[in-house]
Amino acid sequence: MAFKRISPLTLDGLSKYFSFGYHRLIEHAVYTFGELNVADRLVNAKSDQGMTVQEIIGDNSLNWNADMLYRILRSCADAGIVEKVNDDKHFVLTQSGRMLTSGHPSHARDFLLYALGPLVTSAANQLPDIVRNQGTGSGIVRVTNGLNLYQFLSQPNQKHLSDIFSGAMAAVSISSGKSLVENVDFDRFTTLIDIGGGSGAYLAQILEHYPSIEHGIVLDL
Template identity: 25%
Template sequence: MSTPPAAQRFLALVTASWVTASLHTVAVLGIADLLADGPRPAEDLARATGTRPDPLRRVLRALAAHGVFAEREDGRFEQTELSGFLREGVVGSLRSFLVMLSGEVISPSWGQMLHSIYTGETAFAKVHGSELFEYMQQDPDFAAIFNKAMTEISAGVADEIVAAYDFSRFATIVDVGGGQGSLLSAILNAAPAARGILFDLPHVIEAARPVIAERGVANRCELVTGNFFESVPAGGNAYIMKWIIHDWNDDDATKLLRNVRAVIPPDGRLIVFDGVLPERITAGDIALQFGTLMDLNMLVNVTGLERTETQFRKLFAAGGFRLASERTIPSGLGIVEGAPA
């Protein structure tokens, strides 16, 4: 297949937000689940969702042009590999992650990116009057979809993480800001002799209880509530953080790392799972495209950033650690390991 002309490639970038809006629409309507048993015409899907057939057909046609759904010769629409990510409650789904990022809470920040560029402040705070994690305490519906999205995307990388890193050498693993416990559950199942401590805010821990029970590790996993900027639980040999450090600027991230340093034993390990950007960016790498856009998401919606290895080394040193190793797993997620300095 030949490369499209530059103007077409540029227009595809310009209109990418329209594709996201279309994905959000069909995700909310549950179209992918309605197609799970086979192809259906737009009229049938419209009746099932209470929408109008022609507008819905036009959305499905646009997504079919992007490989999400396929339009058959008889006019019926069917699933594709990509539409499988829109399914609700199936392994590998990214539906909640999509709805969280493309919904009315997060997406308006992107229209205010210039505010972040000019001031260094989050566009989210300009739009909503508070920072994201403060906002979630006032919007339980968004907090629920956020936590579900984090569990969803964690499930997608958990297998890679346990395949890439040997946790069996640790007696107790503390997951700092561990959400609903999806990753910690996978680690404990891979390291049956280990015990875990899941640490997060009270409302998050309450939502984690059924997840931990469902994964069969409740008898080896202690659930602890608190604020990691105040302290973290003692007693761990390994302290893990997945997509936590990138939420915070260097000052806040250093404070968090120092709280871990205060309780970790001399032979313990800090293991951070975050994107690790190269020092220089080259075009065409899908993982880097996602990583650099996620960095902008950190800019406009929280106070953090995606870091390079050099930035991690400096941050770890400020927090009382030396960077012991860094590698990337197939999904593009980095494993950054620190040892007490």
């Protein structure tokens, strides 16, 4: 069944709930695409030729389920992450898909992996119990043995997730930074300190927009 690019928020009746379900399946497909870093394998595909699943997998065929990857790519095509070239077997990245490559300045992949990843998903699944006043603490606390988010991410064995979280926060800063610099007057300051500023994405946008600021300082743990 092909997915339709129709938000469930715009639908009514039974179609609304089917759409919620279909979009959840797309989320799983796009998350898998990002987690497996498929965009990095597709980024050099020729725009008029694309790549097949076998070309994407390369010499690691024993470590990949080719049929399932093909299904993932078709779902990602419905989501506008990749597009088919010439036939149903060749794929290229769309402009949106290129944002999921490693090191892309948008940090879109980090945001995707954090927002749709197991930690946030598990925490969200605690909502029914939270609403019923069963147990204590936030969703994150309930799935991390009593740790808050920052305590959990500071553990040595969570370094990878911590890096993803930092990238995700940078993506949020990049997305909302334009509105911030256009609606808040920072021109009267010569020094600006961003406390809890993460990678400094917010501050970088402010400094670029207000050259009169002489010093920018980021403080973060």
